[in-house]
Amino acid sequence: MVEYDAVIVGAGILGLSTVYHIKKRHPNKEILVIDKLNAAGQAATAKSAAAFRCLFSSKTNFLLADSSAEFYRYVQEDLNVDLKMRWVGYLWLFNEENYEKTLPVLRDLYKKGFTYEEYNSDELAEKLGIRTNFVDDEEAQLMGLGNAYKGIFIPKAGLIDVDLLVKFYESEFLRLGGKIQYVTKAESVVVEPGEPLEIPGEPYFWQDANVVGVNTNKGTIKAKKTMIVGGAWSSQLLDSLGVECHIKPKKRQIFSVKANTDALGKLLFTKGFNDVGCLPFTILPNPSVLIRPVLEENAFWLGYADEFPRAFKLEEDSQPEENFYQYGIYQVLVKYFPQFFGCHPFSAFAGLYAINTLDSQPVIFEENRLMVVGGASGSGIMKADAIGRIAAALYSGDEYAVLHGGKAIKVSDLGLKNRLVEPEKLII
Amino acid sequence: MVEYDAVIVGAGILGLSTVYHIKKRHPNKEILVIDKLNAAGQAATAKSAAAFRCLFSSKTNFLLADSSAEFYRYVQEDLNVDLKMRWVGYLWLFNEENYEKTLPVLRDLYKKGFTYEEYNSDELAEKLGIRTNFVDDEEAQLMGLGNAYKGIFIPKAGLIDVDLLVKFYESEFLRLGGKIQYVTKAESVVVEPGEPLEIPGEPYFWQDANVVGVNTNKGTIKAKKTMIVGGAWSSQLLDSLGVECHIKPKKRQIFSVKANTDALGKLLFTKGFNDVGCLPFTILPNPSVLIRPVLEENAFWLGYADEFPRAFKLEEDSQPEENFYQYGIYQVLVKYFPQFFGCHPFSAFAGLYAINTLDSQPVIFEENRLMVVGGASGSGIMKADAIGRIAAALYSGDEYAVLHGGKAIKVSDLGLKNRLVEPEKLII
Numbered sequence: 001m002v003e004y005d006a007v008i009v010g011a012g013i014l015g016l017s018t019v020y021h022i023k024k025r026h027p028n029k030e031i032l033v034i035d036k037l038n039a040a041g042q043a044a045t046a047k048s049a050a051a052f053r054c055l056f057s058s059k060t061n062f063l064l065a066d067s068s069a070e071f072y073r074y075v076q077e078d079l080n081v082d083l084k085m086r087w088v089g090y091l092w093l094f095n096e097e098n099y100e101k102t103l104p105v106l107r108d109l110y111k112k113g114f115t116y117e118e119y120n121s122d123e124l125a126e127k128l129g130i131r132t133n134f135v136d137d138e139e140a141q142l143m144g145l146g147n148a149y150k151g152i153f154i155p156k157a158g159l160i161d162v163d164l165l166v167k168f169y170e171s172e173f174l175r176l177g178g179k180i181q182y183v184t185k186a187e188s189v190v191v192e193p194g195e196p197l198e199i200p201g202e203p204y205f206w207q208d209a210n211v212v213g214v215n216t217n218k219g220t221i222k223a224k225k226t227m228i229v230g231g232a233w234s235s236q237l238l239d240s241l242g243v244e245c246h247i248k249p250k251k252r253q254i255f256s257v258k259a260n261t262d263a264l265g266k267l268l269f270t271k272g273f274n275d276v277g278c279l280p281f282t283i284l285p286n287p288s289v290l291i292r293p294v295l296e297e298n299a300f301w302l303g304y305a306d307e308f309p310r311a312f313k314l315e316e317d318s319q320p321e322e323n324f325y326q327y328g329i330y331q332v333l334v335k336y337f338p339q340f341f342g343c344h345p346f347s348a349f350a351g352l353y354a355i356n357t358l359d360s361q362p363v364i365f366e367e368n369r370l371m372v373v374g375g376a377s378g379s380g381i382m383k384a385d386a387i388g389r390i391a392a393a394l395y396s397g398d399e400y401a402v403l404h405g406g407k408a409i410k411v412s413d414l415g416l417k418n419r420l421v422e423p424e425k426l427i428i
Numbered sequence: 429m430v431e432y433d434a435v436i437v438g439a440g441i442l443g444l445s446t447v448y449h450i451k452k453r454h455p456n457k458e459i460l461v462i463d464k465l466n467a468a469g470q471a472a473t474a475k476s477a478a479a480f481r482c483l484f485s486s487k488t489n490f491l492l493a494d495s496s497a498e499f500y501r502y503v504q505e506d507l508n509v510d511l512k513m514r515w516v517g518y519l520w521l522f523n524e525e526n527y528e529k530t531l532p533v534l535r536d537l538y539k540k541g542f543t544y545e546e547y548n549s550d551e552l553a554e555k556l557g558i559r560t561n562f563v564d565d566e567e568a569q570l571m572g573l574g575n576a577y578k579g580i581f582i583p584k585a586g587l588i589d590v591d592l593l594v595k596f597y598e599s600e601f602l603r604l605g606g607k608i609q610y611v612t613k614a615e616s617v618v619v620e621p622g623e624p625l626e627i628p629g630e631p632y633f634w635q636d637a638n639v640v641g642v643n644t645n646k647g648t649i650k651a652k653k654t655m656i657v658g659g660a661w662s663s664q665l666l667d668s669l670g671v672e673c674h675i676k677p678k679k680r681q682i683f684s685v686k687a688n689t690d691a692l693g694k695l696l697f698t699k700g701f702n703d704v705g706c707l708p709f710t711i712l713p714n715p716s717v718l719i720r721p722v723l724e725e726n727a728f729w730l731g732y733a734d735e736f737p738r739a740f741k742l743e744e745d746s747q748p749e750e751n752f753y754q755y756g757i758y759q760v761l762v763k764y765f766p767q768f769f770g771c772h773p774f775s776a777f778a779g780l781y782a783i784n785t786l787d788s789q790p791v792i793f794e795e796n797r798l799m800v801v802g803g804a805s806g807s808g809i810m811k812a813d814a815i816g817r818i819a820a821a822l823y824s825g826d827e828y829a830v831l832h833g834g835k836a837i838k839v840s841d842l843g844l845k846n847r848l849v850e851p852e853k854l855i856i
Contacts, residue, residue: 142623143634143635144634144635144636145634189737191737195570199755200751200755201749201751201755202755203737204752204755204756204759205715205732205734205735205756206571206572206573206715206756206759206760207571207572208572209736209737239676239739239740239741240737240739240740240741241736241737241739242678242735242736242737242738242739242740243736243737244676244740244785246785248667248672250670287633287634304633306633307633307670308637308669308670308671308795308796309617309619309631309637309668309669309670309671309796310670311667311668311669311670312667312668312670312672313667313668321629323628323629324632327627327628327629327630327632328632328633328634331632331634332634357672357674358786367736368736368737
């Protein structure tokens with residue numbers, strides 16, 4: 001039987017970035033990626049809101065997101081691979097309370113050279129045509145909606161085409177000689193004793209035991225290193241080995257609404273924020289419903305990351321819920337943006353966040369010849385390049401990973417044993 | 429419909445200790461315990477190794493275990509409720525390396541007034557009839573067995589009858605007017621909006637949402653407070669609400685071997701360690717197989733807490749695995765204790781540890797009117813009284829819980845948001 005140097009379970013954005021960086025550093029290693037679906041990035045990766053931002057308060061977040069965005073910019077501008085990156089910026093609306101809480105963090109970041117622009121409620125009302133104050137609106141108060149007291153515009157942020165990004169990593173990995181096998185589902189992980197003694201049921205606890213590959217619907221694949229990069233599905237494989245990755249699945253939904261009225265067309269192409277001449281990626285005050293402009297579709301994507309009591313639940317084919325739009329998102333949205341009155345989504349999709357319930361940051365660790373990469377908690381696209389480089393550094397046995405742009409991060413910072421990640425103060 | 433003040437899911441040792449302490453402090457509250465089985469403490473509680481120790485390096489562990497053991501002593505000696513507590517002590521065998529690592533911790537504890545006794549390998553060989561050195565045993569070396577270089581005897585430790593302890597808490601709770609309903613399975617948790625608006629599918633994310641009870645096979649039970657104390661099963665109910673409790677299930681097995689030879693009878697009634705005149709609860713060096721004397725059954729219970737690749741897996745009726753004894757425990761045991769040569773278990777049982785994968789300490793927290801108590805990670809019996817008091821303090825809104833003996837612990841130390849538990853250096 002062929003033994004690969006490494007087999008990677010999962011051809012999502014994190015799996016592909018990881019193998020691209022490993023293969024680039026180790027061109028002679030035989031690397032195989034498997035995925036249960038029939039093409040790359042078809043699961044949660046395809047269901048992303050496809051946005052990125054570089055402004056974070058946590059050093060970890062900043063390093064991962066900023067270096068990844070700069071790498072994507074390099075791919076697009078220097079390698080001339082169109083990723084449809086658009087620097088439309090993030091516009092973040094705050095009520096009084098959250099603005100007061102956020103201000104010290106922003107000022108601190110400003111001193112470090114991060115730029116942002118501030119808008120007051122009158123400016124927001126004028127530029128966006130939104131309602132900013134609900135003091136006379138009993139219904140809005142019952143709903144607990146926050147006033148749009150201030151808007152913070154972050155220019156270093158924007159949109160990206162995830163499918164093009166996936167294809168970049170996939171094609172580069174293949175060009176370097178990597179192999180991908182689709183429609184191949186990892187059903188279990190193979191564990192063998194270091195020194196097999198042919199005892200039934202081995203390894204026993206007094207034996208060394210290592211992961212040596214995966215059993216799939218197409219047979220067993222052996223490898224010197226096995227990597228689980230299965231997004232929300234990783235914990236299922238890892239639980240069967242008693243390996244805790246702290247990743248839980250949560251459904252996230254996006255609803256697409258056409259800008260098919262004059263008012264919505266004007267909103268989509270709001271001027272004055274960015275060079276693209278469109279609405280930034282916008283986050284409402286409270287609850288923080290998000291609005292992503294989709295220029296190619298003349299549409300807006302609308303979403304909300306709901307917490308309690310949204311279940312941690314794996315499902316093969318997550319479906320968006322009509323009521324979640326109708327009674328959830330729409331009710332909030334239309335209070336701020338009357339332009340959306342009467343709007344129905346023309347399409348919708350849902351995917352699974354792979355939430356790291358420790359600290360919402362990625363985990364990248366190895367034990368018993370098994371590597372685990374995941375738990376990006378909804379920031380997988382915007383951090384994928386850095387995560388891939390850190391995973392490649394772990395694979396290579398390096399203490400530090402060098403990210404695009406030259407900054408370094410300690411590999412063990414994102415591991416489990418000596419984990420060291422700064423909590424994020426700028427939370428959307 | 430009746431609304432209880434509190435409904436508690438799970439009549440295991442932690443659930444019963446919790447409701448006993450709540451009811452004692454709030455005699456007028458209507459408290460209902462439900463359990464899917466037909467009596468108290470029949471799941472993992474009944475499958476415990478039924479031992480306790482008070483010597484821990486972590487302040488948290490010490491507070492929980494010492495105060496609980498002192499309470500059980502009080503119940504037995506002052507309340508004259510026989511719990512069959514026997515202070516047989518723990519005898520902990522170390523190889524050279526682990527002894528060197530443990531020595532500074534022990535010396536530090538000694539300075540604080542904790543007593544222990546140390547035995548060298550010759551003394552161990554003489555007292556126990558064990559082999560202490562495997563330098564000439566190729567097979568033992570292949571198995572990675574550690575020499576019995578030193579033995580540390582901890583006197584403040586011993587055995588307890590878990591069923592009697594369960595019955596104590598159950599009967600006291602009932603005597604105080606508490607209610608228990610068996611054969612009642614919590615199938616889901618009921619969530620309702622703070623202010624119902626009769627919208628289909630509410631609560632939506634812009635509404636306040638709270639837990640108001642549980643749906644069971646016997647109908648819905650409403651309560652002002654709902655507590656999940658379901659051991660390894662807790663995460664199943666909590667996952668459906670997106671509430672992370674960091675608890676995972678892992679099967680643990682115990683095999684019972686009769687002391688039916690002269691050599692084993694002599695070993696069971698080893699003199700010189702304790703007043704009972706029996707073998708202490710003994711832990712082998714590496715792997716740390718455990719031997720629990722069971723005087724009433726003229727037997728030894730044998731166990732081992734295996735890690736990788738033992739799965740995190742829920743199962744209704746965990747079964748012990750013959751091979752785990754035959755090729756696992758027995759092979760290790762007989763190398764140290766030739767007295768066990770040829771021994772087969774006459775009975776065996778298996779249960780689920782509720783492992784807290786954060787730090788192996790209990791979690792006691794509340795959110796959205798839902799309380800969670802669990803994750804004792806195999807130390808539930810020996811810490812049950814303290815855990816119940818802390819849970820009762822949380823229920824009462826206290827900042828500190830006063831444990832038996834008068835020491836206090838901050839309730840939030842065992843919560844999730846401001847968790848503060850010292851890592852344990854004395855790990856078995």
